[in-house]
Amino acid sequence: xxxxxxxxxxxxxxxxxxxxxxxxxxxxxxxxxxxxxxxxxxxxxxxxxxxxxxxxxxxxxxxxxxxxxxxxxxxxxxxxxxxxxxxxxxxxxxxxxxxxxxxxxxx
Amino acid sequence: xxxxxxxxxxxxxxxxxxxxxxxxxxxxxxxxxxxxxxxxxxxxxxxxxxxxxxxxxxxxxxxxxxxxxxxxxxxxxxxxxxxxxxxxxxxxxxxxxxxxxxxxxxxxxxxxxxxxxxxxxxxxxxxxxxxxxxxxxxxxxxxxxxxxxxxxxxxxxxxxxxxxxxxxxxxxxxxxxxxxxxxxxxxxxxxxxxxxxxxxxxxxxxxxxxxxxxxxxxxxxxxxxxxxxxxxxxxxxxxxxxxxxxxxxxxxxxxxxxxxxxxxxxxxxxxxxxxxxxxxxxxxxxxxxxxxxxxxxxxxxxxxxxxxxxxxxxxxxxxxxxxxxxxxxxxxxxxxxxxxxxxxxxxxxxxxxxxxxxxxxxxxxxxxxxxxxxxxxxxxxxxxxxxx
Numbered sequence: 001x002x003x004x005x006x007x008x009x010x011x012x013x014x015x016x017x018x019x020x021x022x023x024x025x026x027x028x029x030x031x032x033x034x035x036x037x038x039x040x041x042x043x044x045x046x047x048x049x050x051x052x053x054x055x056x057x058x059x060x061x062x063x064x065x066x067x068x069x070x071x072x073x074x075x076x077x078x079x080x081x082x083x084x085x086x087x088x089x090x091x092x093x094x095x096x097x098x099x100x101x102x103x104x105x106x107x
Numbered sequence: 108x109x110x111x112x113x114x115x116x117x118x119x120x121x122x123x124x125x126x127x128x129x130x131x132x133x134x135x136x137x138x139x140x141x142x143x144x145x146x147x148x149x150x151x152x153x154x155x156x157x158x159x160x161x162x163x164x165x166x167x168x169x170x171x172x173x174x175x176x177x178x179x180x181x182x183x184x185x186x187x188x189x190x191x192x193x194x195x196x197x198x199x200x201x202x203x204x205x206x207x208x209x210x211x212x213x214x215x216x217x218x219x220x221x222x223x224x225x226x227x228x229x230x231x232x233x234x235x236x237x238x239x240x241x242x243x244x245x246x247x248x249x250x251x252x253x254x255x256x257x258x259x260x261x262x263x264x265x266x267x268x269x270x271x272x273x274x275x276x277x278x279x280x281x282x283x284x285x286x287x288x289x290x291x292x293x294x295x296x297x298x299x300x301x302x303x304x305x306x307x308x309x310x311x312x313x314x315x316x317x318x319x320x321x322x323x324x325x326x327x328x329x330x331x332x333x334x335x336x337x338x339x340x341x342x343x344x345x346x347x348x349x350x351x352x353x354x355x356x357x358x359x360x361x362x363x364x365x366x367x368x369x370x371x372x373x374x375x376x377x378x379x380x381x382x383x384x385x386x387x388x389x390x391x392x393x394x395x396x397x398x399x400x401x402x403x404x405x406x407x408x409x410x411x412x413x414x415x416x417x418x419x420x421x422x423x424x425x426x427x428x429x430x431x432x433x434x435x436x437x438x439x440x441x442x443x444x445x446x447x448x449x450x451x452x453x454x455x456x457x458x459x460x461x462x463x464x465x466x467x468x469x470x471x472x473x474x475x476x477x478x479x480x481x482x483x484x485x486x487x488x489x490x491x492x493x494x495x
Contacts, residue, residue, distance in 0.1 A: 070352050084351050092336065
């Protein structure tokens with residue numbers, strides 16, 4: 001049965017949505033954004049303000065929120081999984097990847 | 108209370124203040140404790156603690172100098188007593204002379220010239236006593252919102268920042284711009300990943316080019332450190348609040364800028380010369396950003412927070428807006444407005460925007476913010492060079 005936990009998806013292009021309540025694992029939540037509508041089984045506990053995948057995301061794929069790129073998946077992410085620092089990397093300000101950055105930034 | 112008219116203090120340089128402080132301005136770390144003692148003795152004076160003003164060179168010297176002068180010339184300040192030591196690189200005399208060009212009362216007290224700490228405190232307190240009484244004789248007069256510079260800032264962000272308080276401030280930002288006022292967007296670090304959206308709103312190619320330049324310079328500084336910027340930004344609190352990457356935080360932060368064209372890109376602590384939406388190049392560090400905007404002439408600041416912060420300025424009211432209700436309830440003595448009602452679905456973004464706008468007008472005209480009441484006198488300069 002669909003739960004009443006609230007979620008928000010900012011843009012139809014997004015592959016993640018944000019939990020507006022603490023959502024316990026195994027809950028079924030409804031996510032809507034304009035013409036998009038998903039019914040998702042939450043795979044693990046999701047904290048208030050945290051994100052979960054609304055579609056399967058493969059390692060190396062961009063993560064979209066607000067219709068914009070917020071990072072890249074560092075692992076395969078299944079629908080309903082928590083999307084956070086353990087499976088997403090930022091693409092900007094990556095001094096730890098200095099060689100790649102040098103070519104990317106022309107320095 | 109609903110209010111339509113703004114009331115402020117007209118200064119001799121034509122600008123309008125929303126407060127009427129006498130600032131005891133220590134231009135060197137060595138004078139900060141003495142300056143604080145003066146504020147204990149004399150009602151109506153403010154000061155702040157910092158660690159700058161000596162053994163600084165080049166552009167770093169210039170930026171610190173500009174920040175001191177900007178604090179003194181901010182129209183919220185009636186008059187200034189510059190307190191120096193005597194032997195430092197940032198000479199109190201040069202800073203006092205620069206502030207005096209604004210036409211406001213300025214005095215200089217140096218610890219070495221006044222026979223040590225106690226003599227300097229006594230002299231500064233004596234001068235301040237007269238200055239405070241003179242300041243108190245000034246009466247507020249009506250002024251137009253087009254004379255207002257409003258700083259915007261987010262600190263201690265969470266995943267709600269980009270959903271509630273920041274878009275609500277963006278709504279207010281558009282209201283101010285549409286009425287002829289000026290809004291400062293800042294924290295360049297926290298616009299990395301959202302720069303294309305702002306560059307598209309630049310009034311001309313020159314401003315758009317500058318957007319990419321300041322972003323690249325900020326990102327290069329992080330890359331030069333050889334680490335992932337995420338080790339410092341988003342902060343541990345941001346990440347706990349659900350923000351995963353700097354890009355995600357930036358897209359939420361950019362919502363504060365509303366939707367109007369970007370008129371100008373200015374340096375740290377520089378005064379805008381255009382009205383409308385202006386971007387000041389500052390780091391994401393809350394206090395350094397706040398100081399830069401206030402030194403750039405902002406009379407008031409709208410500050411959103413998800414995790415909750417006590418941030419305030421010695422000379423400018425900072426209206427603090429909570430992104431979520433649980434934090435607002437928990438930190439009521441620090442937060443002025445709750446935008447968490449947007450998250451709960453009990454209030455529209457526009458309605459919260461109208462509430463913030465009304466609070467802005469009230470605060471401009473004299474209502475005190477929580478950070479003023481709690482004497483949260485934060486000050487920090489964005490240092491861009493080493494100390495020697």
